Amino acid sequence: xxxxxxxxxxxxxxxxxxxxxxxxxxxxxxxxxxxxxxxxxxxxxxxxxxxxxxxxxxxxxxxxxxxxxxxxxxxxxxxxxxxxxxxxxxxxxxxxxxxxxxxxxxxxxxxxxxxxxxxxxxxxxxxxxxxxxxxxxxxxxxxxxxxxxxxxxxxx
Amino acid sequence: xxxxxxxxxxxxxxxxxxxxxxxxxxxxxxxxxxxxxxxxxxxxxxxxxxxxxxxxxxxxxxxxxxxxxxxxxxxxxxxxxxxxxxxxxxxxxxxxxxxxxxxxxxxxxxxxxxxxxxxxxxxxxxxxxxxxxxxxxxxxxxxxxxxxxxxxxxxxxxxxxxxxxxxxxxxxxxxxxxxxxxxxxxxxxxxxxxxxxxxxxxxxxxxxxxxxxxxxxxxxxxxxxxxxxxxxxxxxxxxxxxxxxxxxxxxxxxxxxxxxxxxxxxxxxxxxxxxx
Numbered sequence: 001x002x003x004x005x006x007x008x009x010x011x012x013x014x015x016x017x018x019x020x021x022x023x024x025x026x027x028x029x030x031x032x033x034x035x036x037x038x039x040x041x042x043x044x045x046x047x048x049x050x051x052x053x054x055x056x057x058x059x060x061x062x063x064x065x066x067x068x069x070x071x072x073x074x075x076x077x078x079x080x081x082x083x084x085x086x087x088x089x090x091x092x093x094x095x096x097x098x099x100x101x102x103x104x105x106x107x108x109x110x111x112x113x114x115x116x117x118x119x120x121x122x123x124x125x126x127x128x129x130x131x132x133x134x135x136x137x138x139x140x141x142x143x144x145x146x147x148x149x150x151x152x153x154x155x156x
Numbered sequence: 157x158x159x160x161x162x163x164x165x166x167x168x169x170x171x172x173x174x175x176x177x178x179x180x181x182x183x184x185x186x187x188x189x190x191x192x193x194x195x196x197x198x199x200x201x202x203x204x205x206x207x208x209x210x211x212x213x214x215x216x217x218x219x220x221x222x223x224x225x226x227x228x229x230x231x232x233x234x235x236x237x238x239x240x241x242x243x244x245x246x247x248x249x250x251x252x253x254x255x256x257x258x259x260x261x262x263x264x265x266x267x268x269x270x271x272x273x274x275x276x277x278x279x280x281x282x283x284x285x286x287x288x289x290x291x292x293x294x295x296x297x298x299x300x301x302x303x304x305x306x307x308x309x310x311x312x313x314x315x316x317x318x319x320x321x322x323x324x325x326x327x328x329x330x331x332x333x334x335x336x337x338x339x340x341x342x343x344x345x346x347x348x349x350x351x352x353x354x355x356x357x358x359x360x361x362x363x364x365x366x367x368x369x370x371x372x373x374x375x376x377x378x379x380x381x382x383x384x385x386x387x388x389x390x391x392x393x394x395x396x397x398x399x400x401x402x403x404x405x406x407x408x409x410x411x412x413x414x415x416x417x418x419x420x421x422x423x424x425x426x427x428x429x430x431x432x
Contacts, residue, residue, distance in 0.1 A: 003311060006175075006201040010208060010306075010315030017212045017270065018319075022262035025219045029242050030261075032226035032235075039228060 125153050163298055165390040172282060172386050175201035175309060176301040201309055208306035211273040241269065248419060253426035260425050264418050272414035275378055277305040278406055282385050307378040317371035320421050327428040370420055377413050381406060
């Protein structure tokens with residue numbers, strides 16, 4: 001329990017250990033810790049930045065969505081208007097077409113009726129002549145009695 | 157324990173508190189024959205030296221291996237543990253010492269871990285190492301002298317305190333100059349020139365009390381702890397739970413004493429750097 005040369009030995013050991021620690025232990029460990037701290041700080045800053053960017057992007061996206069919606073609404077509006085216009089135009093065209101077709105149909109019917117009537121008249125004339133011939137049992141000179149026959153045709 | 161049959165309690169404790177020593181003439185003998193009683197200064201406590209140097213190597217080997225493989229990426233478990241200690245010491249230094257000195261932090265780390273490891277030898281059962289030696293060496297337990305806790309040897313604690321003291325003086329002179337240091341020792345607390353000798357005496361007491369208290373505090377705590385372990389070892393079967401309790405109590409004492417030693421080292425060195 002007395003003080004002796006052990007003290008000197010321990011003092012030497014102490015000095016050697018401290019120098020070793022100062023040269024070969026402390027700097028690399030502290031360096032690693034500080035480097036990692038820097039990396040972590042960078043990472044945190046980057047994540048902060050990313051969060052801010054995300055917020056901005058979200059705001060932008062919302063804005064764009066709103067724009068797109070209003071644009072879509074206006075497009076739909078225009079399309080509806082255009083649709084109504086097209087329908088109206090088509091209806092008008094169809095109306096005129098119908099009138100045209102009807103008119104031409106009427107005209108055709110009229111001519112055909114007139115034609116048929118004319119034919120009928122001719123045939124009636126022929127029939128009348130044939131009937132008259134039969135009645136008179138004599139051939140009537142068509143040329144001589146044409147005036148009478150024309151009169152008859154006109155009366156039909 | 158096992159030697160209680162051969163030794164009285166008093167002899168047992170005395171035996172366990174004797175260092176394995178040697179001087180120029182060889183191993184010292186503390187038995188009745190007293191062929192080489194080692195009463196000169198040039199005696200070495202082989203157990204204190206051996207265990208302290210071994211534990212110092214353990215500390216440096218672990219920390220050096222981590223330092224070599226230190227990665228800035230995801231650290232391994234050992235690296236985490238080592239970094240925890242390094243950060244703890246670094247924070248302690250930063251909170252107390254506000255200058256820039258590349259020595260203080262590694263010094264504090266060395267002091268803390270080394271003292272912690274040496275104190276931790278207190279947890280090794282008092283008879284375990286002597287018993288192993290007696291089995292391996294084939295000698296009787298009563299002839300085995302081995303104190304495996306280096307900090308229960310005042311030579312160890314005074315060596316540490318003296319190292320810190322020398323650094324304190326060195327930095328005091330380096331920072332303040334010889335004149336500044338002498339001025340600090342003489343011109344306070346009393347400002348009048350006639351009281352300078354009184355100041356000097358007071359300041360010298362303050363200066364010298366630091367290493368003395370630093371060494372004696374660590375030594376006293378650990379020596380007392382070891383002594384009580386030895387006392388407990390003499391009480392027979394009941395020693396087992398009592399040993400457990402005392403060892404559990406040392407969970408507090410061992411790191412606390414290491415921490416106090418480190419903290420005071422930092423404080424004394426930062427005082428040396430302060431210019432009044």
